[in-house]
Amino acid sequence: MSQDSASNSLPTFKLLLIGDSCVGKTSLLIRFKDGIFLKGSYISTVGIDYKTKTVKANDQLVRLQIWDTAGQEKFRSLTKSYYRDTNAVLLVYDICKMDSFSNIKSWLSEINANIQSNNNILIILVGNKLDEERNRMVSKKEGERLAKQTDALFWETSAKTGAHVDSMFHCIAEHLLQMKTSNSIISSTNHFIQQSNGYSTSHVLHHSISSSSSTSNKLPKSQSTKQLRNSCCSSF
Numbered sequence: 001m002s003q004d005s006a007s008n009s010l011p012t013f014k015l016l017l018i019g020d021s022c023v024g025k026t027s028l029l030i031r032f033k034d035g036i037f038l039k040g041s042y043i044s045t046v047g048i049d050y051k052t053k054t055v056k057a058n059d060q061l062v063r064l065q066i067w068d069t070a071g072q073e074k075f076r077s078l079t080k081s082y083y084r085d086t087n088a089v090l091l092v093y094d095i096c097k098m099d100s101f102s103n104i105k106s107w108l109s110e111i112n113a114n115i116q117s118n119n120n121i122l123i124i125l126v127g128n129k130l131d132e133e134r135n136r137m138v139s140k141k142e143g144e145r146l147a148k149q150t151d152a153l154f155w156e157t158s159a160k161t162g163a164h165v166d167s168m169f170h171c172i173a174e175h176l177l178q179m180k181t182s183n184s185i186i187s188s189t190n191h192f193i194q195q196s197n198g199y200s201t202s203h204v205l206h207h208s209i210s211s212s213s214s215t216s217n218k219l220p221k222s223q224s225t226k227q228l229r230n231s232c233c234s235s236f
Contacts, residue, residue: 015172018110023094024094028128069082089122093128095138095143095156097137123150124155125155
């Protein structure tokens with residue numbers, strides 16, 4: 001198999017970075033993709049930009065396609081079509097700007113308006129600029145509380161120092177791969193059930209799969225996020 005063919009066969013997940021302008025969405029993306037922090041004047045992202053990076057998740061290579069959206073209200077309409085086929089949304093706020101945190105609820109409303117109800121979407125609440133702890137306006141407890149209320153994962157990061165950035169994206173990759181595997185199991189089982197003539201057999205199989213997997217496939221759900229927080233995903 002050629003290198004290109006192998007690359008094309010990798011599981012690919014689409015991630016959206018959304019939130020107010022100046023919260024560090026672009027800086028998070030560049031830090032994760034290139035391992036650097038761009039100093040100097042802030043340049044607002046206009047419209048949509050994306051980068052891809054291949055990472056290892058559960059001993060398997062996966063490709064993350066990360067879309068960086070403009071945060072300004074006047075550009076928000078540009079993001080609507082980009083919710084299609086999205087696997088995870090990172091809601092980013094600045095821990096030093098209460099307004100950016102307060103606006104998370106309006107961003108959540110936009111997600112709900114643009115994501116089909118039957119889609120399995122992982123939501124991650126990200127408090128950025130952890131390096132500016134002395135100027136903090138949003139406490140960690142407030143972030144954790146909102147994440148719990150919205151069934152989202154919670155991380156605090158610093159694009160400037162790189163704190164927790166790689167860990168967060170690798171954890172997201174692991175969970176998305178787990179979701180993909182669980183969905184494949186359910187799909188295969190449902191197909192078998194449809195082909196089966198024996199009620200008792202299909203009933204037992206359906207009960208077994210739904211009991212062990214259904215809650216983790218309806219994201220964002222509290223049970224799924226609790227399981228993830230107890231494993232790899234937690235901010236430090």
